[in-house]
Amino acid sequence: MGVKRIKMISIGVSRLVLNGFLLLPLAGMQNAWALDEVALVNGQVITQQTLDLLGYSRERLVGEGAPPQTPQLVKDLITTELLFQQAKKQHLEQDPLVATELALAEKTLLSQLYIMRFMESLNISEEELQAEYVKQKDQTMFQVKRFVFQNQQDAQRYFDAQASAKTLNADRPQPEGLLVEEVEPWTSSEAMPPMLAAQLANLEKNQFLDMSIQDGEHWLLIQLVDKSVIEKPPFEEAREYLHSDLAQQRVAEHIDALARSAEMKVLVPGVELNASWFEN
Secondary structure, three states, rough: OOOHHHHHHHHHHHHHHHHOOHHHHHHHHOOOOOEEEEEEEEOEEHHHHHHHHHHHHHHHHHOOOOOHHHHHHHHHHHHHHHHHHHHOOOOOHHHHHHHHHHHHHHHHHHHHHHHHHHHHHHOOOOHHHHHHHHOOOEEEEEEEEEEEEOHHHHHHHHHHHHHOOOOOOOOOEEEEEEEEEEEOEEHHHHHHHHHHHHHHOOOOOOEOOOOOEEOOOOOEEEEEEEEEOOOOOOHHHHHHHEEEEEEEHHHHHHHHHHHHHHHOOOOOOOOOHEEEEEEO
8 A cells, every 4th residue: 555545544544633623522422331242253352331332422423313323333443443353453653654644543533522521620600601691792794886997087987876776776787987786795893904894784775885995906886685684592502602712712811821821933934933823
């Protein structure tokens, strides 16, 4: 087996861990499994614990679909064991690339398990949840249309024509200098620069921002297509995501504290250690 093929297989194993397929079952199965033997493959035992883990993982992936069948799970485990044994015979784990991937997979899985245990240990009070809820605001969503012009003069000429028109003419001729006219996806005000969001909030549908915006070599006009306000849910409905948000904040603070107390040095040429990497 060539290095390229080994690389493809090893990267695939690592991605399973990085995507959480190995962590999620562990997070959801807190009780100890029975260690009864469910199969033997050349003398190697496949335990009930392994079968349960794979079954739970498959259930997470299919959601409310048909649950995985035990015969198929056992077959898959036996297949994996057969291939694993062949890989061990060829000492694939001694290949430097494979060894690196296995080490990364181990570190990733253990890191995720550590974060899971850390989050389970958090004690977030009712007062903290209430305080976080007060910070939440109704969310305004905007949908805008962008007009991209070759130069500022063309953009201003089109803006003046629209401002003086009583109604928008859908059959209007192609404006001079217009390069692109497209409707953008709905975007929340929180994802926009504050000044832009404030200006859009004061517009009525189909109105334009009263200025052109330079974008590299081109100039933009922004038209408000529509806007909608999404009210924040009642506290009890928001409790779960508030707890999740606070927990993630605690995790970020914990990682920042670990980074600040660690001795670190980046050895990659041209890359400098940046303290902001670990800030909230």
